[in-house]
Amino acid sequence: MNTYPSAYEADMSTRDPLAGVGAEFPARWSPRSFKKTSIAQEDLAIIFDAARWAPSAYNEQPWRILTSTEETFDTFLGLLTKPNQKWALNASVLGFMIAHRTFTHNGQHNGWAIYDCGAAWMSLTLQARKFGLYTHGMAGINKEGIYATFAINAEEYEVVAGFALGVLDVREKLEKPYVDWEAPSGRKPLTEVWKQGAW
Ligand SMILES: Cc1cc2nc3c(=O)[nH]c(=O)nc-3n(C[C@H](O)[C@H](O)[C@H](O)COP(=O)(O)O)c2cc1C
Numbered sequence: 001m002n003t004y005p006s007a008y009e010a011d012m013s014t015r016d017p018l019a020g021v022g023a024e025f026p027a028r029w030s031p032r033s034f035k036k037t038s039i040a041q042e043d044l045a046i047i048f049d050a051a052r053w054a055p056s057a058y059n060e061q062p063w064r065i066l067t068s069t070e071e072t073f074d075t076f077l078g079l080l081t082k083p084n085q086k087w088a089l090n091a092s093v094l095g096f097m098i099a100h101r102t103f104t105h106n107g108q109h110n111g112w113a114i115y116d117c118g119a120a121w122m123s124l125t126l127q128a129r130k131f132g133l134y135t136h137g138m139a140g141i142n143k144e145g146i147y148a149t150f151a152i153n154a155e156e157y158e159v160v161a162g163f164a165l166g167v168l169d170v171r172e173k174l175e176k177p178y179v180d181w182e183a184p185s186g187r188k189p190l191t192e193v194w195k196q197g198a199w
Pocket of ligand 1 (some may be wrong): 031141159183184
């Protein structure tokens, strides 16, 4: 298992987890400045295997993860929106989370497939952090282009979101406005998101 060191330690002062929250949660953030680095195949296998262990409705495991190789990186990059292309070009791997739309056991619509894809993505993200790597999720993708480029049957599968995976580089390598956004963000207070006993 290799480690992929970051170019610097980010300032975590905007992050205020309660004492006792596992360090891996606030230590995950979504940078845009990546240092082009090749990730060993065996490390990638571990990262994407971690996604397999996410929970899912009926244990359907509806997630499919389509990732770039060095040869196909530019094709994947071209399937991001232009603003995302500007910073994602130095990621090591680009990927798309894709959901199988129906349940295997009865062929009915799986209304939780996207929810389960999110769980799988968080699993692979936290595993990536164990290697020192970072992910950055992307809504800004060309879904129609992805279905067409990879001949994905849109009746069977839903392209959910994209992501970049890579090694953290210094923020100064980003152009504006991205350089100004390159910092771990804060969060809503716990009282706003956690309602106990009544809404
Ligand atoms: C589903 C999803 C879609 C996102 N889409 C984009 C995107 O298209 N472009 C982008 O720069 N960031 C995108 N983000 C990153 C979010 O802006 C980021 O996760 C959020 O601001 C919280 O910051 P943090 O991940 O650093 O904690 C996306 C994140 C998620 C989970």
